[in-house]
Amino acid sequence: MSTDYGNYIDGDWTESASGDTFTVHNPANKNEIVATYQQSASDDANRAVEAAVAAQDEWAATPAPERGRILKRTADALDARKDELTETLTTEEGKTLAEAGGEVQRAIDIFDYYAEKTRDLGGTMKAASAANKQLYTKREPLGTVSLITPWNYPIAIPAWKLAPALAAGNTVVLKPASAAPGVSLKLVKCLEEAGLPAGVVNYVTGSGSDVGGPLTEHGAVDAVSFTGSTAIGTMVAQTATEDLKRVQCEMGGKNPTVVMPSADLDEAVDIVGSGAFGVTGQACTACSRAIVHEDVYDEFVAGIVDYAESLEIGDGTADVDMGPHVTGSELEGTLEYVDIGLEDGATLETGGDRLTGAEYDDGYFVEPTVFSDVRADMRIAQEEVFGPVLAVISVSDFEEAVAVANDVEFGLSASIVTDDLSEGHQFIEDVEAGVAKVNEKTTGLELHVPFGGYKGSSTNTYREQGDAGLDFFSSIKTAYLNY
Template sequence: MPTEYSNYVGGEWTDARSGETFETRDPANPDEVVATYPQSDAADTETAIEAAVAASAEWGSTPGPERGRILSRTSALLAERKDELTDLLVREEGKTRSEAGGEVQRAIDIFDYYGAKASDLGGTVKSSSARNTNLYTENEPLGVAGLITPWNYPIAIPAWKIAPALAAGNAAVIKPASLAPGVVHEMATALEEAGLPDGVLNVVTGPGSEVGDTIASHPEVDAVSFTGSTAVGNTVYDTATDDGKRVQLEMGGKNPTVVSDSADVEEAADIVASGAFGVTGQACTACSRAIVYEDVYDEFVDAVVERAEAIEPGPGLDDPDMGPHVSESELESTVDYVGIGEDEGATLETGGAALDREGYFVEPAVFSDVEPDYRIAQEEIFGPVLSVIPVGGYEEALDVANGVEYGLSASIVTDDHTEANRFVDEAEAGVVKINEKTTGLELHVPFGGVKASSSETYREQGDAGLDFYTISKTVYDSY
């Protein structure tokens, strides 16, 4: 039987006022309904925001170590339920079990990290130019944070928004993506059991046009953190900044890996294939462009094609090499882009076809002979499609790497130390890696992009994750 979830508002589990619901289905078996959720509207969202407002002052005045203990207990509860959370994530989003288990562990680690960081929150002490004066700063919570999160990392991204928001003393309202909201509800359950006061976290499911727009526009929401597509993110930004909200956006990517002629080609193919085809290419940091020096181009194409053809897609619970797309529309979009690449004149070396089986499965695709201005080399595909672009050397590689509207993650595979250092300095990306895949993040350092990948306002994760949810007050204490 499908699990029936409710909204979590003011410490209570409630249905949408309309009584309407929607379903999630297993992408590997679309006939199977996984769970049902409230189809909430603006009025439901307003109630959740009111609950957050009512709880914000008391939570904001709660000592940081006490807040941290609740987050740490939440981490422990999530760890106890890791297997069931992993299975739920797989059944709604489609990741392989190994990928989903890694993501759940990331959420566990995030709550543990911010549980400890909550005790360190404070300001700085400065020496005053006046006698008999203490001069210092205090970091205060903003009030109410509105969080809008995507389906592709349905527990990790909510965790890295919720945990710092609560650690800093804010109340929050979160709208999880409708394709895979279950793990957010389970996270709210863990926070409730850990002792989080009523109203500090509120979970509302439903369409972005109702729930998301209300969060972005409501006058009592003080900050909005959004992760998703660039088109939607720009709309959220315009709406939220109309009344001066603090806004943080993390959006799309068209991430390159440069392969130098000094690189070990087999190692480079491993790095690129992992970044391109992991999580079915459904990551904002996925590698979608391999920019390869001509001297090793043919050898690299052969090597990465071999890796793509070795991948066997299957249901995530079976822990295959690659899971399905999350939905039929995502699968259709990937297949459409494969057709666009062929029409543009690129050579489809392998893959790109939907599998003739139940579920939203596709073969990983590799294109060669791709020109930098082709749509498949410019637009975010969000599927396991790799464009391999030949270049004459470093200068051309850099131009191609930077020649897109996005700037999230970029990597270079090289044994040339000068090339590596130049790429760090010259790549237009918020995350730059040397001899590593474009995907994969440490939780204690900042994450974010540039150009159309980000609002370029505040970073997420680490200490930077706390900066977004606090504001500094300067105190002059004369005695």
């Protein structure tokens, strides 16, 4: 039996102005309706912005440590509901329970982290060039911010935008992706339970065109933070900056892992396999290209095929290794790229089919897929697939490996597997990516360091997470005090 959920505007849970709704189905069983949400439009978005603007002055005037106490109580509320949140995430987005639980824990940790950071939100004192003068900076909130978040990390990404925005003293309108809005709705309920004043956070569900557009264009919105595709993010950035809003967009990736001859091949297979097939490949940081030295190429291909074929696929609530795609359209997109890889002449080593029969017929399940004999100019080596599809490319040396790694329009995350320390250091220097890793998978991020990409992966304005998250959501005022 599904549950009906409202928007959250000015402290009240309410229906959309039109009364229209949409349903979210379990990706492991498309016949199961998980919940019903509001199909909002511009009127709802505008009301949410107006509520946030009305609450702004009082929230900005709230002492930062008091804001931090509310964030800490939110973390505690999330922790108390961790099992419920994990199940909601799995039944709407499809992640395995282990993956979903890890994501929920990340949201808890993010709120804990920024709760503590509120105690350090002062400025800096500088030496003035004259006597009887003080020169210092102070950090101030931007005002009202719009947060537009994706379905693939439906609580972690809202958390890493919401927590620093609130810590810095901003009011917020959050629009989650329609494919999996339930776990972020419950995050808002935890904020409400923690005592967040009415209007400080507002939550509106609906399509990007009906809700996301107004939240980007509204004249009272001071900043927009977006995570999603490069195509949509580019439009968001262009629209938001027309009236000089501050904007931050984190977008797509085509992330490589380079495997060198000195690497432990078993370790390399595990690193690439978990990065490529974890969370069903539905991560902007997922590894979609293995760039492998020719001396170990055949051995690596054999190993990664065994890895892919060993994975158990099924409903994320069961004890499986990989869950379904989030929607039928995402599944179809992955299958289309399998066809493209075959048409371009790559060798399909394993996978590539939709899973059918018994438990699979009513879900969006696909086999983990490995292509070999991939050229760097093939579409499956250039375009973001957003599914469990790995392209394996052969190179003759380190320099060629880095050149291939960089020869895409994206630059989000990249890794190398090597036991040569010089190669590791040189890779970090040369790779064109916002995140560079040595002997680690491309997925997985620490919450207290900056995150963001280069090239088409980012607007290259501000980073997210850590102190960088606070930098985006605040302005610096410089004060000259002559006494």
